[in-house]
Amino acid sequence: MLQISHYTKQYSTGGAKAVDDLSLHIRPGEIYGFLGHNGAGKTTTIKACCGILDFTEGEILINGMSVRKQPLECKKIMAYIPDNPDLYEFMSGIQYLNFIGDVYQVPADMREKRIAEYSADMGITDALAEKVASYSHGMKQKLAIVAALMHDPKLLIMDEPFVGLDPKAAFILKKFMRRFCDNGGAIFFSTHVLDVAEKLCDKIAIIRGGKLLADGDINTVKGNESLEEVFLELVDDIRVDEDAAQEGEKHA
């Protein structure tokens, strides 16, 4: 569904590479977690997959179509949820959803059904008449999620989707993500919440300084350790057990 091949991004000619030779393959039915510290290159990669950011080298294919060469066809079958839900604040929630429905040319009856269903799931139905400007961060995030699902995408690309969500909405989103992929969709998302990644993801990729450190099936990547331990070992070169032992010795 999403194939990233030798993706390299350099913001300025001769400057440092924000992402260097990244290759990933996200297949239908997979929830693919993208882990890394702040500034590791996650958002840069995600934005390139959505056609928002151009890239220096490599190729990104969505359902076999190049994001560069056939951007519109790619965008029609995917949806993007950014880390910071900057939505049109001058619109009401329903106006925003209707706008997205128009842009993706979702038939009116279909969008009414989906708005009713997803808004109820996210618990924002009553607030749809209000201006987005009056929404809390979490409500904006929920609205962005509902908007992303309006055109029934096959690929969901999400940047930190759980930030700002209340426990109920986070639970519903996780359930939805699983159901979405069980029905043949694919999800590529970044997160800092390692517990969520561990429980939710089929595959993960860990990135540091723009370079891929590890990727693959979650159980293969973490082995017998917890994802947190593996992540810290890979990204920060910290041996969690050794640190804990040293800490224990000090206290002793």
Next chain:
Amino acid sequence: MLKLLLKTRILALADQFSGQTKGKQAINVRKIALLACTAVLTLCLFGFLLSKILKPLYINMAGMDMEWLYFAMVGGLAFLVSFMFTSIYAQGAIFEAKDNEMLLAMPIPPSAILGSRISALYILNAFFSVAFMGAAGVVKLTAGGAADIGGVILYVISAFLLALISTTLSCLLGWLVSLITRRIRRKAIFQMVFSLLLLGAFYAVFLGDINQHLKTITDNSEGIAGVFRGVLYPFYAMGVACTGKDIGMFLIFAACCIIPFALVCLALTKSFVRIVTTRSGVKKLKYEAKALRSVSPVLAMTKKELNRFFNSSSYMLNAGLGLVYSLGMTIMIVVSANSQSAGATSAATSAAAADPGFFENIVNIIGTDGLKLVFGLLLASLAAFSYISGPSISVESNNIWILKSSPVTASQVLRSKVYAHLIVALPFSLVCSVIMAAAIPEMGLFAIVFTFLMPLLAHIFCAHIGVIANLYLGKLNFPSIAKAVKSNSAALIPMLTTAVISLLPTILFFTVLKESGVSFRTIAVISLVLPAVLDTAMYAFLHSSAAQKRWDRVGQ
């Protein structure tokens, strides 16, 4: 703490002139220096122009031994102007500043936050006060008025005290507007109407016939003096204090300025936290599902652009003010044309009578039929002040990801911005043309067609060039819509080019071609053809791969 906050406010003021505030210390110092230089230069220019108007007034008043009335009237004018300008600023800067909550969360006393904001407001008021009173003082000295050191000191202090009155009233009005806008849904429309009323009052006071005003003042000086002694007593006290003859009146004036200012500061300090943290008093709307209508992506984006425009008073006021001007100018021309002609003489003759020197020259060159074409050209040139599409890409700002990740082409996005501009501007243009065609006597078919087509083509030009300029020169990192509209260099291009393209053939005619035998009607036809050709070319550009490539680079 107050010093630091005040510095931040001054940098924010400097930001109005030179872009972003973020940067190094040296850049901040440069910005404050630039602000100071701009202020001094503006003061000198403004003072010079003002002194030309004030001189006859001073001579008249001094001749009647009513020098105090001269100072009282100048003080009143200074108060009016500064109040009109700063009351618009006060609401946003004090009560609806975005950083209010952030600063309140810090260990900063609310009085310091409020103090810094009121101080910045006072500086703005003092600027106007010093400009007016400075010019008035220079006029007195150059006209031979006597002054001693004590009198000059009292005068200077009075000028700075005067700014306290407008600061006090600006704070109160800003507070009132803030209270009202929290309780209404159509906040932007209310703010725009409020601002237009203030601007209208300003124009009514200052753009009339100055000579007529001066004559009225001189003829009614006794009556006006009575009003000042009674209703406008603080200004009377100031007028007498400025003559340097009465320290008692100076003290009364000082008390009139300081006591209300202190009371307002005290009241605002007590209620500042409540005012800025109280949420909207508007009742929450509950959504009830209704049938949704689907439209094309271009129409959806056009509606979105219109929604943004009509929800921002800054956007409407700054980028759409030309539409109000064109309506105002149309009414002025029509009234002028009909007031003396009563249908018997032509509009041209009437206009010539209104301003004999200027219009007679024009009529001599282009004839009365040609003058009727000038009305259409004037309307077209005013299209330059309606640069709605000019900042339309910059205002996307952090929302740009929505369009960039949506399955829409650059052509669709850019055309929607052009269409939104035209949907707002063209009805005004048509109404103005209809009024002119219907109300100006003996227009003739060619002049009527020209009066319709020329402004129409100018608006289409302005809409296209605005989008293209913003596509190439626009930034996305403006912190607000107001900033993107007001401080956007890309918005200047549609203003300048629309005015030039509308008037270029006419300017060439009057400067180079008037002796060449070319008729003004030919120039009018060229005036139509030039924007028509450019409009077509720009429309084609919006569909081109070059536009797509450029759009792809936006936000990279």
